[in-house]
């Protein structure tokens with residue numbers, strides 16, 4: 292068996308806001324295998340960023356995390372801020388959605404790669420600069436030496452995201468979190484950045500958690516995919532399996548909502564009904580109100596259970612889920628709606 | 630770098646028309662005061678002959694434009710005319726009073742910055758009673774009038790504690806320690822309100838900056854909190870702080886007029902106020918011009934510092 296690098300164990304995140312408590316992530320359990328590229332998809336607002344910020348330990352004070360997040364076996368949720376700081380940017384890195392706002396506008400791009408190197412090692416200014424230059428070249432910044440001191444606003448969005456990536460991989464992290472790294476970019480640039488990610492993954496063997504709200508992005512470079520809906524993880528499957536046989540009613544609805552007939556690419560479209568308000572989330576399966584195959588059991592939360600195809604689904608329609616939840620096989624009448 | 634150099638150059642060139650406009654304004658200010666300045670100056674018992682003599686001595690019998698031109702040309706050559714009461718050159722009067730005003734205002738501004746910026750940074754990260762305490766200080770310090778605060782400080786430090794001299798002045802070159810002792814209360818008086826403005830500005834700017842995504846990215850890179858706050862966040866917040874410092878320096882120059890009179894400091898403010906009460910308009914004109922130029926210079930420096938700290942100014946140039 293391959294080694295697990297990262298493990299979420301029943302992780303929940305609540306935001307204590309003025310309008311009540313928002314349960315942004317609920318009981319997410321997920322294991323990432325060393326060296327894989329894992330895609331996490333779901334409509335915006337379903338808790339993808341919250342989950343990744345929980346992993347980084349960068350949630351705002353109003354957020355509270357329950358459950359365990361194990362990285363190489365140690366629980367990140369119980370670490371002190373200084374222990375986390377040592378991991379961040381060194382063993383675990385993160386790339387944000389919008390390259391236009393990810394870089395400090397008052398510092399040169401090169402120094403924003405070099406500072407990451409110096410934050411995690413006893414390295415001289417000169418050495419850090421040399422390594423930063425190498426990294427900028429590696430991510431494809433032309434004439435890196437001349438652009439080293441340029442402030443970010445002189446670079447295009449795609450170039451800025453390359454700088455962000457250079458900083459993220461500067462210390463050769465074991466895990467790279469990329470939160471919609473291409474959403475803010477033009478389509479042609481998106482492809483380049485994805486290629487670069489895949490390329491870096493191949494060269495350094497970095498485990499990547501790629502967050503996307505776009506199935507096309509996931510299809511391009513991911514090994515496995517997790518689908519989130521309203522804070523719950525509803526399906527996890529190898530990418531080929533998910534595209535060939537989406538099982539969870541929400542995943543199927545996602546594919547049905549894609550532009551005509553294409554199961555290959557495209558942004559997620561609207562599905563009938565509304566995403567539940569996470570400040571007053573319903574109990575049980577959160578998709579039940581929009582689900583065409585709703586059952587009486589759906590008021591109980593279905594466990595995510597692995598079936599023999601290698602896919603895991605959290606849905607009472609699924610035999611593996613029913614077995615894991617201690618329920619008998621589904622009555623035939625229930626299936627006719629599906 | 631070129632963009633920033635261009636910004637600096639443009640900014641310097643921009644001061645030329647501003648200086649020009651200021652000189653016209655100062656010149657006209659005196660001319661537009663109702664009544665004949667010479668008559669007001671010499672009093673009702675002056676003979677028409679004396680009035681005519683003084684008038685031609687001052688060049689007031691020439692057309693306005695000629696007067697302005699002469700005044701400007703002389704001013705550019707470092708000659709601001711003569712005080713016709715003491716018969717001293719205006720420039721030598723100013724060379725005595727200007728350093729005092731500069732010492733007072735610069736010390737006050739430095740103190741305000743040294744107190745206001747760090748407190749603003751600290752308070753930005755706090756809520757609860759620290760924040761309420763600082764809000765209370767800001768409101769209090771801004772709303773207390775300078776002269777009242779000055780009197781209170783004198784009552785406390787001189788009247789009750791006998792720690793400091795009440796009013797007066799000794800030249801720095803004669804006795805530096807004594808000079809600074811005389812400066813303590815005026816500087817404290819001026820700096821209190823200013824430190825509150827700086828604190829409030831710093832806090833607001835830091836709060837805004839700390840919620841920017843690039844700050845989150847710096848944290849995601851594992852940088853130390855100290856360098857995130859004091860290097861990155863402070864530099865990104867420096868725009869409003871520097872701008873407010875520049876504007877408040879003008880306010881400080883105005884406040885210095887009151888404070889110099891209150892503490893009997895022979896600075897430019899006192900010079901101007903005395904000259905106004907004596908209808909000594911050549912002195913008023915010279916003093917106001919120099920103070921106005923000082924303000925313009927401070928604003929220039931402010932903008933140049935801003936350009937140095939924030940490379941985005943070059944975007945403003947290219948627009």
Ligand SMILES: Nc1ncnc2c1ncn2[C@@H]1O[C@H](COP(=O)(O)OP(=O)(O)O)[C@@H](O)[C@H]1O
Pocket residue numbers: 306308313315333334335336337338339340341342351353569
């Ligand atoms: N700082 C916050 N305070 C309160 N609620 C938040 C905050 N950040 C996110 N949320 C809420 O948490 C939910 C998940 O948000 P997010 O993790 O950003 O989703 P995604 O990244 O999938 O778009 C949303 O309902 C959002 O409104």
Ligand SMILES: [Mg+2]
Pocket residue numbers: 336339340341470
């Ligand atoms: Mg997001």
